Amino acid sequence: MASTSKAISNLAHQQGQTCIAFSRDGKIAYTGGLDTLVRIWHTNQGEDQEPEAAYEADEGITAVAAAEGCWLSGGHDSDVRKYLPGKAQFDGLVTSAAGASIRCLAVDPSGKRVAVASDELSVKIVDLDEITNVVVLEGGHKKRIRKTTWHPSGTILTTSSSDGTIVAWNISDTEAKVENVIDGVIPEVVDPESPEFMHDCSAVWHPSGQYFFAASRTHEIVAISRSTWTKTSSLSDPNIVGATTALVLSANGLYLASACKQEILVWSVQTKRVLWRHPGTPNAFTIQIAFSPTENLLAWTDTEGVLSRWRDAIPAGSPDPVRQTAASGAQGTTTKRKPTPPLWGEEPDADAEGVDQYGDDWIIDDLGDGMEDEPEGAKATRAGDGFVKEMVSITKAQPAFQPGSTPMENKKRYLAYNMVGAIDVTDQDTHHIVNVEFHDRSTRKGYHFTDHFKYDLGSLGERGALFACPPELDHPAHVIYKPYGTWSTQGDWTYVLPNGQRVLGLAAGGEKPMRSLRDPSSSGGDIQGQGNIVIATSSGDLTFLSGSGMERIVIGVEGEYVTMAAAEEYVLVVHRPGATTIDGSQSLVATLISFEDFQVLQEKPLPIPKGHTLRWIGTTEEGAPAIYDSAGYIHLMIHHRRPNRAAWARLMDTNLLERKQGKDESYWPVGLSQDTFMCLILKGRQEHPGFPRPLIQELPVRLPFRNQDPVDSLIEERIARERIHVNLARDALGDELTSPDIDKREVELDKQLIKLIQASCKADKAPRVIELVKRLHFTNSIAAASQLAGFYRLIGLQEKIEAIKLWRENNATPAEEAREGRRGFTYEDAPLVRPKPFQNFNPPPKVDRPGLARSTGIAEQTEFTASSVAIRAGRSRAPQASDSRSTSPEGKRKRGDNDDDLSSNAFDVETKRQAVGESDAVVPSPKPSAYIVIQSVRA
């Protein structure tokens, strides 16, 4: 576990209490000790440097701190001294504590004020520019104060007392007041001479300002929430026992360094595990640790008076301790990118407002608390401070997410929640419990297991559940697939990623099981395979695997991966090929890739309004891609089976829902079917569903049509919606003309249309009637419409309808036209390798004109006539032709194939019969002659 890089040490002070602080630019480290000296170390120099020293103190130094434009020291002589930056040049006294030892100095995030804790029962906040400007915080403590720290916003000061209490002071107003007293967390140490008194008991604030860490009396490191002031989680390791003697967070809050029993430990704040260790000085314990604010450098001082500097404490390959990196964002930590301040003065221009308006409620974070942006106050101070800056980030880029997952809240989260079921995870500190539940308990059986890898991504497919874990020190990232329907774990397989790569997203697709997966019969269960797996990795690719773990292909992703969802026969991948735009658009693109042959079926930008983000993607029950965004729109990809002809149809605007009016609620999508939007309803400002699992609510899907006619507009909307779904179903047909289901739905549609026609006839709107009549699907319906017109004595109209009917009878039906259209798409797509002009010696392409085609009679009696030869040949060709056209990717094609096979079998039978007939016809002719010969011989 020990890191490869070694620390360099210098003997700096005499034995006893020591302290350390980095300058604001990270170039200098100040250390103080009982020998009354403060030494000034240049961090870029090695072990052999001769540090400058400040000799002004009369007694031992107990605290040093660096502020803007000066550095400070304080000690047992009760004076706080100010020095020029980087030099040992005394610049004056700041304050004095009237004979009491100074215990701690804390400079606020802006570097202008210092909080001085001493053996007095009060804390002084001194303005460094104007040292007469002093605020005294009194009345919070009954025992001496040991440590004090600032909240990153500079409005809260936390003080730790020797009686074991932590007091949070609110100093945002001129009047400081006690906001909360936290008792029972830090240990109580009364004797200032005991070694325990030197242990670090400070509240170390996370840069997000949402929580702080403190070393507890139970030898854990606990995180305490800013909002509730209660413990939210703890860092502990079974191998580490003993008190934590020092504690510090890295500049970006990703890592936490602690000292325990002559060992320095670096923890990951996200996973709450020890990542690296480094041995400290033997027989001494470390009193203070510091992360360099600008470099990958960790330094500490101990009771032996030794200063140790550990360069590259965070090994290369892991997220940097200073910068906010994209990797840390993908991992689920906060990406605290702040919008750049307006360039011209205070006036916020319109665009900046537009970007800001969606605030922080869109971040899909995996860690739960502490993931919100910093308060406004901190932004300004930090940006001007030379700390972490983001150069260009005008629109926050939406991080990668799994549809249907939630962040960890109260130690529980959902990894996936869709129409198949839900995966929920319970955090047990050292391990997770993963619980997989299904909506349909007859087809699949729920289960749960103990997870030592802390899977943070999950996908619940039709054929199996997929999990992925992030890489940790002792194991690389891996993906595990657990197909359903097997009693044992034999079917499980693991796919391990190389070191340094991580999984960004997962999708498990597969055909919907027709019957129980546990069905042992040959036709049921797992004969349909175990589905298809897609893994998006941090190396910018999509890896396709088969359900049994066979690698099929690795496809590169253009730009950043955002999310994906798998359907039966394709995977819908959302990625960002370029960057976000200045005016607030996420510029996301959806790509549909088929599992069959990895064809890109569609590539279509997402219709998300500016300033909004993608919330959910998925597929409908019928298999069409759908998305939901933070603006509350549901879009459905229509014509997704037609190559490059898809469009995003706005299926629903949840802001217009009747139940939403006057209520503050939002919708968390789970699934979408033809007429219902399945979602969980979140009350108020709730962002994610909680536990226990709420019931799925069904909301009716309504196209956002704007006509408000009470009768007609309802029917029109229903017709238009039904039309979308009939078209989708028809696109799935392939070479078939129609299916009983579609026929039934079209009859229903015609009934609705007839209602509209009747209303229009009544209102005498002839043009509308004609338009509606043209939309009817069956000639019978047109006849009915004509009768209606007759009933209302609209003779002229009736004649026109009759004309339409006649025209319809003579021409191809809409169903046939649609089939022609489907054929056309495959034609258009096919000639990618077209020969050059004038070098094409092939016959001209066949133009299919069903209107001109000869009628294909089914006449048994014509089978043997000479005139039917052409027809027979044509019919036996037909199935082959249809096979060559079958590039349509959907699973329903199979039925079409079977039908074709049946029909070709039928033709085989016919040809066989024909052959028999022919042999009957041909063979007898020689026979009689043979007989004749024999007979003639006998004769």
Place this chain on the structure above:
Amino acid sequence: MALPQSLRTSVTPLELELIASEHLIEIVPLITMEKTAFISGAYGPLRPPAKCRIPLWMATNLKLKKKCHIVPPEWLSVDFLQEQLTRETSRPEFSRLPFRFAEIAKVILDVASDDVQNADKIKSLLKDLREARQAKSRDGLQKLDHSELSLPNLCSMEINEIRPFFIQSMGILTQLVREPSAE
């Protein structure tokens, strides 16, 4: 029938429950089932997690086999019942409740109390409602005359309760009133 006279005049609560079992109710199925024809009609298909409306008897049956969750009707909630109870106690007339609310509520609370939020609270509210309404129907009986008794929003179980007394007294009243007019 070998039943005693007192019972022969009215149906038993159990029989009323049976009648109420034909009432359609929403469930969240946990199993898949095609549309299936029963004597009373065709129900289904069940497609989890979509909700489905099936008769109460079927829902009870599935629930007992742990094959569905019953979605309690809107009126079977603490808020609604509390409001009805205040109305019941503050106004003279009966409040509007589903005709067979008592039977349906009993069946649901018996078999699926885990699907109902605050089942205990609802039980006590239903009991209070019943007592309040019983008092009213007793009062109402005092207004009984030979030709009519108007008690709007009286529910099946309550009608059944007053039926034996009501029929007999109505008969007697009719006799009492008729005699003078016959003369």
